[in-house]
Amino acid sequence: MQSSSRAYHHGDLGRALLDAAQAIVAESGVDAVTMSAVAKRSGVSSGAPYRHFKDRFELLRALSERAQERLAERTLAAVAGAPTAIEGFRRSGVAYVRFAIDEPALFTVLSRGELTVRDSDGPRNPADVRFTAALAELLGGDPQAPLDPRDPVIQELAARCMMHGLAHFVVDGMLDVVGVAKEQGERIAEALTRSLGPPTMIDEG
Amino acid sequence: MQSSSRAYHHGDLGRALLDAAQAIVAESGVDAVTMSAVAKRSGVSSGAPYRHFKDRFELLRALSERAQERLAERTLAAVAGAPTAIEGFRRSGVAYVRFAIDEPALFTVLSRGELTVRDSDGPRNPADVRFTAALAELLGGDPQAPLDPRDPVIQELAARCMMHGLAHFVVDGMLDVVGVAKEQGERIAEALTRSLGPPTMIDEG
């Protein structure tokens, strides 16, 4: 059970394989995650991964689940420390972007919809569930009627889109082009959350 | 030069190959774009594409260029028809989302940074050049100082992020989950552009 440096048994290969896959995504993208590459990087033979994952797709799906968990941890932690609801909402947006900066591989995997378990029985973030329902109700009305920009649901959607777009821009190298460190993405996210919405939504000057 | 239905010479195979690649991206993603599949879909032998593209990468890069052109056409046309600068800016954002809805394959290819020619000598949208420079200047200052949410550059960045994030959400199936047609994305974009910014930036109610 202890990790000896030259053990025949790895000890925690399942986790090591996911680490390897994550590193490969960061370096060369999702397509470069092959079973051979993951095994080799983990110092293990090509057949070994199949003791832990049925096939390549299941390995990627496991990585996607890890990404969902990590993201949820971060945004929930950000909300937890906030003095007001609005501030919590903002901090959660900043944390979202920070996540993309710190873990570009996990963010990239999350963006691959085909890997995400859709409409599954798995646990979902309650805030997401509520928001999705509210959005569905809002959009379910007359499709011709214009949407009210001051509607809280639209406000929240605006914030989510803004953070999601910023995260994509950062991960895809927008700041590189501008010659600025990725870490500044967090500072930008902070400013963007404050640029949002009519005063009704904003709790300070 | 005319297209006879059973011609040995295709007539416009280069274009047909790009069409095929685009269709394959729409159906199965970028990874599914193989030279064999593109050739087969174009009704041509496996070696034929190499008369038009040096290798697979060059074909994908050509598709990426097509995407950049189509997107530029649309956003420029949207701006051209607008009565005011702000309204033009808004319409351009809506056109951006509309592009993602109508041409998900091209939008997806555009999002693959490795295919986009970076820092090339190629033509760039003047508005993008100006914005990028302004953003670089803004971020180049004291990295600790908070950014002013009312700064026009931040406002523009906010709008761009919002549209980019919405476009990604739509293409990745966010509206499917909510049970709403993709075409509603345009309506949402319209509302989102109006939810933005302090009154200084907004020219109506």
Next chain:
DNA sequence: TGTACATCAGTGAACGCGCGTTCACTGATGTAC
């Protein structure tokens, strides 16, 4: 403590497959005289 055995994780060779790419070829087209 020692022995026998069951269990399980990792080995490494092997397979079939589809891919990217090459190449000698052939059919169609355009042009010079």
Next chain:
DNA sequence: TGTACATCAGTGAACGCGCGTTCACTGATGTAC
């Protein structure tokens, strides 16, 4: 208008490669007595 030739686009067989996956095996570990 007709003939000869050069050019070029597409053919289709072939190649080497790396991938996903399987499988009989072997070494390590845990447990029963």
